[in-house]
Amino acid sequence: GESVGLHLPTLSVQEGDNSIINCAYSNSASDYFIWYKQESGKGPQFIIDIRSNMDKRQGQRVTVLLNKTVKHLSLQIAATQPGDSAVYFCAEFPGSGGSNYKLTFGKGTLLTVNP
């Protein structure tokens, strides 16, 4: 859901469960998307990316799904581990140039994994 100020959307899961983190992006012209993981006190860490000519891409324990019709992106984490606890950001990149030619981050989601 939407968050205001410091109140991030949160997701709490049990260790070993699968996690799904959702993101609604804003620009229908965006053609490249990235998921980042950010742990406390660290910079965003690249997890996986997807281009708009794909609707699914898999990595190690992670899958990104892209639905361009409704401008929705999701990150699925299989067998979630305590080390997956972090804030997750989706980011979109427009295909055209100009002033919007930059990576735009969505609101983060705080994932907490309970042992």
Add this chain to the structure above:
Amino acid sequence: EAGVVQSPRYKIIEKKQPVAFWCNPISGHNTLYWYLQNLGQGPELLIRYENEEAVDDSQLPKDRFSAERLKGVDSTLKIQPAELGDSAVYLCASSLDSSNQPQHFGDGTRLSIL
């Protein structure tokens, strides 16, 4: 492969003082970015460099912020004078180029203004 290196990790200064941040990007990455991140929010772009040229500085408050990347490798970001509202984390990122390529981030400099 070494990642993006930033220093210092933390900086505490009084308002109206100058401050500078340093970034060494991943070797071979032509594009370098400076971002600002406020608590609980995603990073926001301040400036983008292609080699030594600043190609997008539209979000940089130029009255007090300046940046340089003289030899197209390392970069510095400066604030003079700092204001209370500048307290944030300043992140540097780099990518091979500015097309659809992953941007890789350093761990940032956490700036606190007293």
